[in-house]
Amino acid sequence: MFGYLTLRDNEREKRFRRAMVIRGQGVPAEGEPWIRVIPWIRLLLGIPFSIFLGLICIGLVPAWIWGGGAALSDFRLTALGVFVAGFLVNWVGHRMLQPREGEILASTPARDILVWRHNFWSLPRILLGLWAGILIVYLFRDSDLRTTNTFGGLLVDSLFKSTAWILLPLFGVAWQFFRRGGAGSAMLFTGILFGVALLLAPLLSLFIKPGSSLESWNFEAIRKLLPVSWLSEGPAGWILFSLGSAWVAMQWRNARACFRLRDTWAAVMAAPAISHAEPSASAPQAARLQATSEQKRPRVLGNFPDRFFSLLWTQEEKAVARALGFRVPVKSIAKPFLALLLLPVLGWLAEFSTLSEKYPEFVLPLTLTVLGVIWLLLLRGWQSRVIACAFQKFSGGGPRRVMAMGALPIAEPQMFWMYWKEFLLSRVLVIPVQVLVLLLAAKVLNAQLQAREGFVIFVMLGPALFLNSLTTWAGLLWQGIELFPDTLLGIIKSFATKFAYSIPLIALVILSFWTGGEWLYGDHSATGFVLSASFLTAWCFGACWLMRRVYAQGKGSLMVVPPKRKSFTITLK
Amino acid sequence: MVSLELRNVWKRFGKQDVLSGVNWQASGGELVALMGVNGAGKTTMLRVMSGMVGAESGEVFINGKHFTRDDVELRRQFFLLGDEPALIPQGSAIMNLATMAKLWQIDRPNLEEVAAEWMDRFGVLSLREKPVSELSRGQRYKVALVILATLRPPIWLMDEPFASGMDAQGLRTLRQLIREGLEEGVLVVFSTQLIEMVRGFAGRVTVVSGGVILHNGTVPELEEKARAGDPYLAMLMD
Numbered sequence: 175m176f177g178y179l180t181l182r183d184n185e186r187e188k189r190f191r192r193a194m195v196i197r198g199q200g201v202p203a204e205g206e207p208w209i210r211v212i213p214w215i216r217l218l219l220g221i222p223f224s225i226f227l228g229l230i231c232i233g234l235v236p237a238w239i240w241g242g243g244a245a246l247s248d249f250r251l252t253a254l255g256v257f258v259a260g261f262l263v264n265w266v267g268h269r270m271l272q273p274r275e276g277e278i279l280a281s282t283p284a285r286d287i288l289v290w291r292h293n294f295w296s297l298p299r300i301l302l303g304l305w306a307g308i309l310i311v312y313l314f315r316d317s318d319l320r321t322t323n324t325f326g327g328l329l330v331d332s333l334f335k336s337t338a339w340i341l342l343p344l345f346g347v348a349w350q351f352f353r354r355g356g357a358g359s360a361m362l363f364t365g366i367l368f369g370v371a372l373l374l375a376p377l378l379s380l381f382i383k384p385g386s387s388l389e390s391w392n393f394e395a396i397r398k399l400l401p402v403s404w405l406s407e408g409p410a411g412w413i414l415f416s417l418g419s420a421w422v423a424m425q426w427r428n429a430r431a432c433f434r435l436r437d438t439w440a441a442v443m444a445a446p447a448i449s450h451a452e453p454s455a456s457a458p459q460a461a462r463l464q465a466t467s468e469q470k471r472p473r474v475l476g477n478f479p480d481r482f483f484s485l486l487w488t489q490e491e492k493a494v495a496r497a498l499g500f501r502v503p504v505k506s507i508a509k510p511f512l513a514l515l516l517l518p519v520l521g522w523l524a525e526f527s528t529l530s531e532k533y534p535e536f537v538l539p540l541t542l543t544v545l546g547v548i549w550l551l552l553l554r555g556w557q558s559r560v561i562a563c564a565f566q567k568f569s570g571g572g573p574r575r576v577m578a579m580g581a582l583p584i585a586e587p588q589m590f591w592m593y594w595k596e597f598l599l600s601r602v603l604v605i606p607v608q609v610l611v612l613l614l615a616a617k618v619l620n621a622q623l624q625a626r627e628g629f630v631i632f633v634m635l636g637p638a639l640f641l642n643s644l645t646t647w648a649g650l651l652w653q654g655i656e657l658f659p660d661t662l663l664g665i666i667k668s669f670a671t672k673f674a675y676s677i678p679l680i681a682l683v684i685l686s687f688w689t690g691g692e693w694l695y696g697d698h699s700a701t702g703f704v705l706s707a708s709f710l711t712a713w714c715f716g717a718c719w720l721m722r723r724v725y726a727q728g729k730g731s732l733m734v735v736p737p738k739r740k741s742f743t744i745t746l747k
Numbered sequence: 748m749v750s751l752e753l754r755n756v757w758k759r760f761g762k763q764d765v766l767s768g769v770n771w772q773a774s775g776g777e778l779v780a781l782m783g784v785n786g787a788g789k790t791t792m793l794r795v796m797s798g799m800v801g802a803e804s805g806e807v808f809i810n811g812k813h814f815t816r817d818d819v820e821l822r823r824q825f826f827l828l829g830d831e832p833a834l835i836p837q838g839s840a841i842m843n844l845a846t847m848a849k850l851w852q853i854d855r856p857n858l859e860e861v862a863a864e865w866m867d868r869f870g871v872l873s874l875r876e877k878p879v880s881e882l883s884r885g886q887r888y889k890v891a892l893v894i895l896a897t898l899r900p901p902i903w904l905m906d907e908p909f910a911s912g913m914d915a916q917g918l919r920t921l922r923q924l925i926r927e928g929l930e931e932g933v934l935v936v937f938s939t940q941l942i943e944m945v946r947g948f949a950g951r952v953t954v955v956s957g958g959v960i961l962h963n964g965t966v967p968e969l970e971e972k973a974r975a976g977d978p979y980l981a982m983l984m985d
Contacts, residue, residue, distance in 0.1 A: 489849070582833060583822035583850055 491592055510607040675717055682710040748775040749810055749824065749901040749934050751796060756805030758791055758958070765791045766802065767958040773934055773951070775901060778925065780949035781938040782983055788958045789938035790830075793904050796936070797827040809902070823851050825902035830911070831884075832891030840866065840875045840890045844897060851898050858897060865896040868920045885912035892917075896924050903928060905937040909944045922948070942984055954980060 404411035404418075689703040752772035758765045765788050773779050781789040794800045796807060798816035807814040814821045827833070834843050844862055848854070855861070866872040869889040871882075879887055888911040895903060908921060925935050939945060945952055945966055952969050954962035956979055962969050973980040 582847075583819045585817040585819045588819075 487592065487595065491588065491595075513607050679710075679713060679717075682706060682713055686710050748932060750774040750808070751825075751902055751934060751936070752808040753792070753796065754806045754808065756792075756795055756802045756807070758788075758795055758800070758802045765958050766795065766805075769805070769955075769958070769960060771953060771960060771963065773936065775932040775934045776929055777951060778929055778935045778949045779937075779951045779953060780945045781936065781953050781955060782940065782942070782945065783938075783955040784940065784983070787955045789955055790906050791958075792955060793827065793906050793936065793938060797825060797904055798822060799827065824900055825904055826851075826895050826898060826900045827904040827906075828888075828891055828895060828908060829906045832887050834879045834887060834891060839878060840871060840893065843879060843890065844894050847894050847898060851900065853898050862893060862897045865893045865920075865924075868923075869893055870914075870916050883912070885914060885917060888913055889917050892921060892924065899928070899931070899933070901933055903933055903935045903937075905935070907939060908937050909939055909941065940983075954983065 404415045407414075685706040686703065689706050750772065751774075753769050756766050756769045769788075769792065771792075781792060783789050791800065795802050795805075798807070798814060798818075801816065809821045809824050812818075812821060816822070835846060838846065841862075848858060863872065866875060869892060871886055871889045871893065874882060874886060874890075879890060882890065888908075903925075909918060911917075913921065928935055937949075947966075949966065951964065952962065952966055953960055954969065961977075962972060962980060969980060970984060973984040
């Protein structure tokens with residue numbers, strides 16, 4: 175099915191890929207509608223996906239830790255199916271429908287087959303990796319797996335069941351490309367939602383109490399629609415499964431044959447940017463500009479964002495924000511509210527879920543998972559526009575937007591202050607919800623784990639308040655600056671420096687938590703904690719300061735480092 | 748009068764010196780053409796002048812003041828027009844103009860009239876409400892030139908303006924704009940590879956090759972040197 179994997183690269187293809195990589199580092203074409211929708215899709219998909227990921231972590235725990243049984247096996251299987259589906263959805267959305275790729279590809283004299291290979295370059299490997307992962311999980315599914323006599327049979331069984339799980343997502347992707355992108359995003363997402371719903375239904379059935387009104391929905395019955403269930407339906411199910419697999423495989427083959435770059439939805443989206451008719455230039459001068467710059471409503475920052483940014487930035491900073499295409503940090507506003515919405519889920523799990531009766535061992539892990547998701551929602555920084563632009567500018571070259579920024583009268587210290595203002599604003603919105611979640615978490619964990627509330631609060635609050643911004647800033651700075659040439663040695667040096675930054679950082683974080691926990695339990699004095707926390711803070715600040723200094727000495731400013739070679743000769747032929 | 752000076756500027760990309768101890772200066776009312784083949788260092792020179800890229804060593808002076816890229820006041824003294832104009836892609840020409848006017852802190856009462864006149868002269872008046880990303884390359888360049896003509900900072904730096912994809916009307920208007928600017932005492936520096944764009948137009952030609960300045964004088968002097976047997980200059984004159 176993936177025979178093109180074996181094709182060897184030729185020079186042209188290498189150059190093509192190289193060009194894609196270089197262009198891929200640029201900023202997406204933000205004016206295009208599809209790009210504007212992507213963050214929302216990410217957000218909408220991201221939350222359930224994060225929850226499922228947490229559930230997978232539970233589901234993937236080997237059977238010898240949590241025991242076996244049909245219910246647990248179903249749960250693990252469902253979690254894996256959701257994971258595979260979610261992964262493919264994400265992959266399709268991000269990788270295949272990017273208009274900038276369409277634009278670049280459409281303007282590249284490349285044969286369609288190269289485009290196909292480029293787009294599908296990693297898919298087979300990813301699928302194979304997932305497949306292997308699924309097999310491993312199956313190997314650990316039941317405690318009796320450790321008996322070698324059933325290994326072969328289980329391997330075959332796992333192989334078929336794995337295929338059954340990825341059949342639906344594979345079909346969705348194939349259908350999209352078979353239609354040459356003509357199915358459009360609505361069709362694609364309808365299909366994806368249907369697929370996810372099929373996978374989600376069995377999961378929901380686990381949580382419904384017997385006799386409740388939700389039970390009449392009979393989620394369990396939906397499971398019968400899944401290809402994995404066909405396998406347990408006897409010979410007819412096997413035949414159906416075989417036919418389904420063959421048909422999907424055929425769709426993939428057809429999709430490859432029918433694929434044409436310029437027919438893809440991505441290329442269609444990019445078309446206006448590729449060719450544009452020259453409009454008439456005969457408009458009379460009498461048609462003066464009617465609106466002044468103040469009266470005109472800009473496309474990027476409308477009235478609401480304008481008012482919003484007025485709270486945050488000065489007039490000059492606002493102009494900079496507008497020039498750089500900043501938007502209101504919607505995520506930092508939305509995340510606290512989403513976190514608040516998830517809190518009832520926590521309560522539902524604890525109080526009304528049938529799990530507490532049927533599978534009491536699930537309650538704590540699930541509670542922790544939901545709590546963790548809420549916390550991650552609050553803790554994870556959103557993509558700071560300021561920081562992104564700052565680092566692009568710091569990189570001192572490359573894609574178009576970097577050059578555009580460099581041509582504008584904007585100072586780096588100004589960017590730094592804008593970042594901090596943006597960061598503080600987000601904290602103001604998030605911290606009240608964080609405190610609420612902390613109190614709840616402390617209560618739950620105190621009841622279930624007999625942990626000290628102070629310890630819980632410390633462990634969760636520490637990274638949120640003190641370390642997140644510093645590590646983000648220093649880490650991004652560290653990664654964003656090209657200190658070394660693009661050679662093998664340079665790459666090795668680059669990795670070495672990143673590890674040299676990250677490993678002590680992680681070690682210090684662990685040390686701080688450990689010593690902090692010891693201190694809170696009253697086992698040790700505060701000296702160790704204070705010392706490790708101080709080192710940690712100093713490390714973050716120091717890294718930040720060092721990188722700015724190195725940058726200033728190198729590419730960033732106009733002087734300081736003398737060249738090694740002072741003399742030169744010119745040879746004219 | 749405005750002035751721009753490079754003192755012993757070295758710039759290196761990887762192991763290659765792109766600018767090797769360049770000394771150069773110009774003042775208001777001058778039209779200087781930077782000439783050279785691809786990779787000679789013209790664009791890098793313009794970018795170093797504007798602070799877009801830092802040099803390994805050397806200094807840039809604007810109006811006698813030492814210039815660094817964080818000196819916003821001095822950066823407002825010039826406008827750099829790269830091969831891809833620095834515009835906000837999702838904004839219209841008007842929005843771009845308004846934003847740039849704020850960034851450059853230009854607040855003249857007749858700003859709109861001046862902008863409208865230049866939009867009309869460049870033939871982009873009817874496109875003023877369209878997002879820049881929907882315009883062709885030549886149209887984008889024209890919008891950037893309208894902004895330049897409206898803001899009128901004292902130093903104009905242009906990278907290959909005559910190879911910007913503009914039509915004949917645009918090129919003709921660009922020449923008119925430059926002439927008007929020179930009369931007002933603006934310093935205009937542009938890069939080009941074409942001697943046709945320099946003859947009878949630029950007052951001074953700076954020829955760059957391998958990061959060093961081979962010639963810094965008038966066009967007749969350059970022609971004289973080429974006739975004297977300098978192969979590189981002769982190739983440029985061809």
